Amino acid sequence: MQESEYILEMNHISKSFPGVKALDDVTFKVRRGVVHALMGENGAGKSTLMKCAFGLYHPNEGEIQFDGQPIRLVDTRDALNYGIAMIHQELQPIRTRSTMENVWVGRIPYRKMMGIHWVDDQKLYSDTKKLLDELEININPRTKAGSLSASHCQLLEIARAVSYDAKVIIMDEPTSSLTEAESELLFKIIKKLTDKGVAIIYISHKIDEILEIAQDVTIMRDGKIVGTWPAEALNTDVIVKRMVGREMSNRFPTKNHVPGEICLEIKNFSSANPHSFQNVSLSLHKGEILGIGGLVGAQRTELVESIFGLRRIKEGQLLLHGKETCISKPEDAISNNIALVTEDRRLSGIISKFSVMENIILANQTANPNVYKSGFFLDDRKRRADAEKYVDALSIKTPSIKTIIQYLSGGNQQKTVISRWMLIDPEILILDEPTRGIDVGAKYEIYCLMEQMAMEGKAIIMISSEMPELLGMSDRIAVMCEGRLSGVLDSKTATDEKIMFLASSYQYSMEE
Amino acid sequence: MENSKKYSLRFILENYALYIIMALMILIIGMMSPKFFSLRVLRDILMQSSTRIIVAMGCMFILVSGSADLSGGRTVGLAAVVAGSLAQKSDYYIKFWPNLPEMPVIVPLIAAILIGLMVGLANGFSVAKLKVPSFLATLGWMMVAYGANCLYSNKPPNNSQPLGGFLKPFTDLGTASFLSVPYIIFIAIGVCIAVHILLTKTCLGREIFAAGSNSEAARVSGINVFKIQMITFAIAGACYGLAGCLEAARTGSATSTYGNGYEMDAIASCIVGGCSLTGGVGNVFGVFFGVLIFNVINYGLTFIGLSSYWQYVVKGLIIIFAVSIDMRKYHRND
Amino acid sequence: MKRTILFVLFAVLLLSAVSVVSAETPTAGVIWYNFADTFIQNARQTLLNVAKADGTVEIVDADSQNDIATQTNNINNFYTRGIDYMVLNNINTAAISEIVQTAKDEGVVTIFANTDSPSDEDFANYEGLYLVSSRAPQSGTIMGEAAVKYWNEHPEADRNGNGKMDYIMLLGLTWHYDTQVRAEYSVKAVEDAGIATNRIGGEVVAEYNRGQAQEKVAALLANFSDDIDIIFACNDDMALGAIEALKAGGFFKDEASFLPVCGVDATVVGCDALRDGTLLVTSLNNPVSLGKAIYKTMYLLENGKEVTTETLNMKGATVEGHRIWLDYTAITKENVDDAAYDITDTTF
Secondary structure, three states: OOOOOOEEEEEEEEEEOOOEEEEEEEEEEEEOOOOEEEEOOOOOOOHHHHHHHHHOOOOOOEEEEEEEEEEEEHHHHHHHHEEEEEEEOOOOOOOOOOOHHHHOOOOOOEEEOOOOOEEEEHHHHHHHHHHHHHOOOOOOOOHHHHOHHHHHHHHHHHHHHOOOOOOOOEEEEEEEEOOOHHHHHHHHHHHHHHHHEEEEEEEEOOOHHHHHHOOOEEEOOOEEEEEEEEEEHHHHHHHHHHHOOOOOOOOOOOOOOOOOEEEEEEEEEOOOOOOOOEEEEEEEEEEEEEEEEEOOEEEEEEEEHHHHHOEEEEEEEEEOEEEEEOOOOHHHHOOOOOOOOHHHHHHOOOOOOOOOHHHHHHHHHHHHHHHHEEEOEEOOHHHHHHHHHHHHHHOOOOOOOHHHHOOOOOHHHHHHHHHHHOOOOOOEEEEEEEOOOOHHHHHHHHHHHHHHHHHHEEEEEOOOHHHHHHHHOOEEEEEEOOEEEEEEOOOOOOHHHHHHHHHHHHHHHHHH | OOOHHOOHHHHHHHHHHHHHHHHHHHHHHHHHHHHHHOOHHHHHHHHHHHHHHHHHHHHHHHHHOOOOOHHHHHHHHHHHHHHHHHOOOOOOOOOOOOOOOOOOHHHHHHHHHHHHHOOOHHHHHHHHHOOOOOOHHHHHHHHHHHHHHHHOOOOOOOOOEOOOOEEEEHHHHHHHEEEEEEOOHHHHHHHHHHHHHHHHHOOOHHHHHHHHHOOHHHHHHOHHHHHHHHHHHHHHHHHHHHHHHHHHHHOOOOOOOOOOHHHHHHHHHHHOOOOOOOOOOHHHHHHHHHHHHHHHHHHHHHHHOOOHHHHHHHHHHHHHHHHHHHHHHHHOOO | OOHHHHHHHHHHHHHHHHHHHHHHEEEEEEOOOOOHHHHHHHHHHHHHHHHHHHOOOOOEEEEOOOOOOHHHHHHHHHHHHOOOOOOOOOOHHHHHHHHHHHHHOOOOOOEEOOOOOOOOHHHHHOOOOEEEEEEEHHHHHHHHHHHHHHHOOOHHHOHHHHHOOOEEEEEEOOOOOHHHHHHHHHHHHHOOOOEEEEEEOOOOOOOOOHHHHHHHHHHHHHHOOOEEEEEEEOOHHHHHHHHHHHHHHHOOOOOHHHHHHHOOOOOHHHHHHHHOOOOOOEEOOOOHHHHHHHHHHHHHOOOOOOHHHHOOOOOOOEEEOEEEEEEEEEOOOOHHHHHOOOOOOOOO
């Protein structure tokens, strides 16, 4: 039999959901042993296409060929049997079970004795150990999955994919929750896999990353394929242009805002949790964007959530316009005009069963219920007016303001959450990873919003794990490491290296 | 294409399963005995549903706010006995409180609602402040309510006898009619309307939904989730109390066994009526029909003389069938 | 180590405490099927009151909460604790022989109270076995006989004129012994009198609950209003529920719209209904007699006496071997005052 050039071919795939045509005559071919990047804005259909390839969705039209043979995928089990594995955007290992059980779940090796299948612990351990060693992943097979870091969970998923003897591994934004160092480790393992002839389909918004590791790049837009190119033929600008379908000369808006007087000051902030941040002092000016950088585990989220009253502090002062203020719950923060867009959109941001409108007005309706009332009852007209204003102002792409928010793309969900807080007209806006998992176009819009708010004299704190974002947006960058503030840099003079140095070397800098 | 989809058989079946099943039941029973199509049957069914509707309304608050409540039935029982003990004729020979004068009907009514409210607040405090999972907290308070009820009814001279000899204005609450529609139906429908307005037209209602579907996001948005939980449990408790009082009035008696199992009926009715066990979903209309369908089954199957044994089987199957069709709505994205 | 010593110390203390108690007065472990049952509650109170006043036997009691598994646990707990008498208001009627055998092995005098009788073999097997019970079938027979009397005195009682007595039977809990015999013997008494019967609505289970009975009868009434001749209920609460439904359905307005309803238990509200003329008949299983008979049996045994009708010396009680039978009393409008009893009375 003649070997096909492509390991996976998806020909003329179409898929509709009620009200949406998610994929429209998509043809997508993956060569053996290469990293094939799949790019596009959120909602472009990347994830849907991959779910078709993995048997999670069934295409309405089109055929899938694996190794030159047409195949039908009824469910994910079929896909895994052919050798197609997928590492999901949201990894959910079974936290209470060991790494090895997680890798082999559903296929635990057993010995048969007296008609009963007994778990073969020894084989389970040695198989896992062999697998992890081969990939040079440094995890003890007996470690509980719940105690693994985010990056190790990712590696665990990869090990599981490899354990199925996969020929194609789909990775959906594998680095979105990883630090740069952890990402490097992932790339090394990807290299090892492609050397063995495994094809990787790599979905990511991080263009630098893709240019670094991918050989082929396919770009999608609005459920259609824009084209497939070798990575050498592309650069950031070209990719962005093809993804967005328009020119994007700049990734960041020009800084026009001017910081004013100090509006928020924290002194000796220490968390009630001894493992979290200690002794942090910071100040924030009106009309300033203060970036907070650091590695995962630097306790940045804990710090801003404490400022917002979500977490308890043991000691420390918080001064608003020079006056000491006690903020012990979010209501206090909101009444002092502080807003927080949390890191995890799904866990603590959107209310997924609510409409866009309800999500936008949620905070303001609680803080100022009278705005939306006529008499004793809520007045839908007033609610709608506010929601429509912000849907327009932030160009949130939604069929209507009554659409349930979970059907929107990540970027539009994020803009909805931001507009929720803009509606209470905060003086201080805290954004925790505001652009995580969001496509380039939407990112730019969010940056513009931040710039515009800073221009209006609002103070913004932005936590980010992306260096370009920190450097491109902030006026000053505070860097944290293991719960301590290791330094504050002026963004005019800051560089990647300086930030990385501060982020990873608190102990070191203390000794200096 | 959109339009054709909207009216396809599958769409209709999925969205109106509850009503279709109910219509079918009524049709089949009516065919077996045409007397079923009468105002009297309608009145009977509505009357039998009324206390259960009030219990289910309370239960719906809890489900929407993302908790579960097992204390409903026993709270109904406790409220029934307390209300009954305050509504006896002065010349009744084993009067619960021998020296108590005859009181206006509002006194036992308020007492019952207050008792329910107290159980509700205890539930709310355990869940919201002490962080006991609602399933367990309400199980605990259910036992406390039942124990308290047994202790109360066992007080001499009553000694666990069923309470009787209620004043006429009190029993009228449950049996008398206005324009040949029993008061109790008006009360139940009034409660439904009040709950509907509260949930859809007020800030509190929206905050309950928000806290129920994502309590973390609600908290970040400045909603006082503790307050919301206390309020939902308190409202639910008050509903149970009201239902207990009406149950005593309707049957003209009260014992500590009253209300046993109502909480499960209420939860089942809510789920059949479209509430989600994970919170944040629910509407009054659906729950109203959820309760009604159970009572149509109860009444209709007895009406045609079907043995109780078969009724259990039919009832069970209908719950499974109705909910499974309803679930298809949420799982058709593949 | 410290903890082990403490634990051992604690265990020793506990054991000695238990043995001290059991050394002083003999203890009876009493297991009732359900504290929430009015009748049981009254019998229980009587027994506790009498024992407290007398002091020969100490009573510890437990609630099976209407659940066979709980009953089994209660039995085991009492054996573990150490008791001299076991009084068992048994609901596990399928396992009587096993229960008796365990009692024999444990050497505990066991009194079955107000329940299905152990068989002759069981009595032969263990001489420490007693039964104190009302003759449960009597409660059914009383209903049936009252129905026959009414039927014969009122020719219009056959409302649809089909020559049969069309009845609704309101059942309590179908596995419950009382429900079984009451349902069986009431109809048997009617049929023994030569009257044909017809059951309407099949098995109507209302779980001894007034509200449920009311709802079920309302539904049956809407369809079979002209056919129903009589309603038998396995307790007064259900009978009263049926009466409520009948009232709503236009009955009990005058003499002509009377419909006979029979109950069991002679509760206070039941007797009220007798006086009102709505309830036809009920029967009293006197909880005070039950409580006292149980206590007196233990009292006699503790004093080394034989249990006979004479030594027991209670009205309505007859002793056959180790079986002590208590009679049901039929209560109608005429003798309604006989239904009164006083659970605080401690004479025996």
